[in-house]
Amino acid sequence: MAEDIEPITTSEQSLKRRRTVAPREAARKMIAPMRSIAIFGAVGALVAAVALPAYAASSGSSDATATLQQVAAGDAQSLVVASQATASPLDRSTYSATTPEEIAEKKAEEAAKARAAAAAEAAAASAGSMPVDIGNYALVSPGSGEVRYPLPGGSYYVSRTLGSGHDGADMVASAGTPIYAAAGGVVRVSQSGYGGYGEAIVIDHVIGGKVVSTLYGHMIYGSRAVSAGQRVEPGQMIGQVGNTGRSYGAHLHLEVRLGGSLVEPISWLAANAG
Structure with a gap:
């Protein structure tokens, strides 16, 4: 004779359903806060990665400051500039004329100097270095011999x-x-x-x-x-x-x-x- 199977009542089915759903809901409730924490953590890490180098560059000591030369050390084609370079006032005497007007002025100054030097040399040469009027001196020395004195008498x-x-x-x-x-x-x-x-x-x-x-x-x-x-x-x-x-x-x-x-x-x- 077959066994008698007791039918499952509606209340029992409801109890079983609640027992199955409850753990799932609890798991979901636990995962949601952890997901938020992970998202916030990733955002914070990204912000830190961007902000910390700039903060370190602005707040670091002068001894630890990297020069552009150090930064560019790994790149042979980078521009190397001294980190402590300071501007110096320009002195006009340290550079040459570059415009047409300045070049013309420079040439005029050099020409004037050359003319002045030539005039000074000519003046020095003329002082006792140019032929003078011999006045009453004879064009032939006195005497009748084969040998004569080369200067007039009295020298x-x-x-x-x-x-x-x-x-x-x-x-x-x-x-x-x-x-x-x-x-x-x-x-x-x-x-x-x-x-x-x-x-x-x-x-x-x-x-x-x-x-x-x-x-x-x-x-x-x-x-x-x-x-x-x-x-x-x-x-x-x-x-x-x-x-x-x-x-x-x-x-x-x-x-x-x-x-x-x-x-x-x-x-x-x-x-x-x-």
């Missing part, structure tokens, strides 16, 4: 020791005093800036069958009256006393060489001039 003759860096005699006379050829011959040198002699002339002679050469140094600029290769007569005016070259004061530097060897000029003139 102060000073001899120097040969071989001491001074190879002739200094004959003191006023600037512009005529200089005469000591003998007839052919001009070998007539030159401006002839070594330390300044304006100078060298003449080759044959006197008494011997070759003699005479040198005349420190003449006034532009006063040389003869040219190289020209034939001159004894006592002919060839220039004027000056102060050119390595010279201190107006005078004539005279050198005499006999057969290529230096001789003392004053003694040679005294023995041969007439």
Whole structure:
């Protein structure tokens, strides 16, 4: 005989349903607050990630402040600028002219300076360095001998020791005093800036069958009256006393060489001039 199965009443079914739903509702109630907390936590983390570096950069100590050079260290093409750079006032003297007007002004200033320097040089040269009027001086030295004194009478003759860096005699006379050829011959040198002699002339002679050469140094600029290769007569005016070259004061530097060897000029003139 089959077992008897008791039918389930409506109240029992309702009780079972409540027992099943209750845990689910409790779980949902627990999950909802946790989900809110997670969302708020994620938002907070995002805010912190953005705000904290800026806060650290603004509130950090000066010793810990990173320079742009340090920040760019990993990027070779980044611009490197000193973090403590300060602006300096511009000084006009530290930069060159760049506009057309400034360039023109600069060129005008340089041209003016060049003209002033040239004028000063010309003035210095003209003071005892230009030919002067010889006045009553004779164009030919007095005397009739084969050898003549190179300066007019009354000039102060000073001899120097040969071989001491001074190879002739200094004959003191006023600037512009005529200089005469000591003998007839052919001009070998007539030159401006002839070594330390300044304006100078060298003449080759044959006197008494011997070759003699005479040198005349420190003449006034532009006063040389003869040219190289020209034939001159004894006592002919060839220039004027000056102060050119390595010279201190107006005078004539005279050198005499006999057969290529230096001789003392004053003694040679005294023995041969007439």
